[in-house]
Amino acid sequence: YHQVSTDEVYGDLPLDRPDLFFTETTPLHTSSPYSSAKAAADLFVQAYNRTYGLPTTISRCSNNYGPYHFPEKLIPLIISRALNDETIPVYGTGENVRDWLHVYDHCTAIDLIIRNGKVGEVYNVGGHNERTNLEVVKTVLNALNKPESLITYVSDRKGHDMRYAIDPTKLETELGWEPKYTFDTGIPQTIQWYLDNKEWWENIISGDYQNYFKEMYVDKGRAEE
Template sequence: MKFLVTGGAGFIGGNFIHYMVNKYPEDTIVNLDKLTYAGNLETCKPVEDKPNYKFYKGDIADRAFIFDLFEKERFDIVVNFAAESHVDRSIEDPEIFVKTNVLGTTTLLDACVKYGIQRYHQVSTDEVYGDLPLDRPDLFFTETTPLHTSSPYSSAKAAADLFVLAYHRTYGLPVTISRCSNNYGPYHFPEKLIPLMISRALANESLPVYGDGANVRDWLHVYDHCTAIDLIIRQGKNGEVYNVGGHNERSNLEVVKTILKALNKPESLIRFVEDRKGHDRRYAIDPTKLETELGWKPKYTFDTGIQQTIQWYLENKEWWQNILSGEYQDYFDKMYAKKIDG
């Protein structure tokens, strides 16, 4: 089979590229990424010479480009990771989130309808459900929880989900959607909480924590997320939504303190800063549907996963230091200047 993986130079998409290229050498994995600030081709360096891997640079919202690509490659499966995803950036500039997350998704859906793909899978987020109160640990997001977004980012993702389901009902497009909790693991862009805290702690710099640090997230190792998506696209029921959660709830402050302890750094590095606008208090996913219907189980607990993640950042300093210096943005030109995408 031939897979199109959009956003494959990003954090989760890049890990999925690694997973698929290595697990299914008989399948062709095509990586499409616009290479915006968070797209890093160095993430795909370990697989770029594999015979079943191809890369295209392009925008999912570029209709002419997308239709030309579908005409040329004739994909069987499309997995859409491509998205603007940083909440703070969505507050500052909502328009780009609408263009990529909504218009980009509908462009892909139109191409999928025209070229008759076997399955379109939308990678979504638990943030479309809004948040849960801190004093109700018995409450969890299920697939039937009403959408109740808090930020321009989550609103754009919710809109994309609704378009996916509408294309299934209106055009008969075979689709699935997964909504995941907060991911962590290797190749995570350093602006996000865990890699930001690791890099700053190693440099003995202050660690900014929003508000009182009590906001709770359910943490999911990116490897476990990849196995869930693989399972859903192969065995998931057409037209269904599946929640993917790690059962690993931690407050932001707990996460930061765990990182400091592992790195043998003092808690005095923590600096509480003004809270994010509309900051959700608690996310918690109930993955029962995925576990019971498809038999998915996560490999990592947070305790094992965070130690593996910290060790990866210690062993791969060049990767994230290139991002902090900006050098990673030159990788495409260095690697592909003399190559032809096709």
């Protein structure tokens, strides 16, 4: 059993300590009910491994991005709204830092851990691609030739962690994992995917995808009665 967890279980790091990183031995110190639930799930997994011998591994990753990212998340949200010349909301001052990991690299890490990881172990997955939220927004706007005047600052969300930064040394040295993408190479590929697949995310934003079950099963069942 493999548990896909998150770096949020470690809490956050101060902005003025760029030398600090989350390792697998960093104590769990959550900030929100969401991250607390993820930490609890990790503890359940570890308990089943210890008590019942269930073969388990856990991976804790940084923020993902890439194709098929749900449109409510930061990067696809920027893309969809910028293309429509809509305002781009940024929490607080946009100084919060995240370590961005391309979804392809995350998936290769999970596959490697499942195949070769040591039972009972935790592996951090990160790409050393730290960017502030504001930097991410400006990067996407620049790539789309959209003005930074679209940025609007909104009230910061409660319990908003300041900085996530993962040290993936264990995964790299023990299992030989290497990321394919840096943020600078992955973000153009991601933006192009959203430009080439507008129908996919426009369908989600409009809410039409929620009618799938009704159209395929409920209405069809009535028609066959």
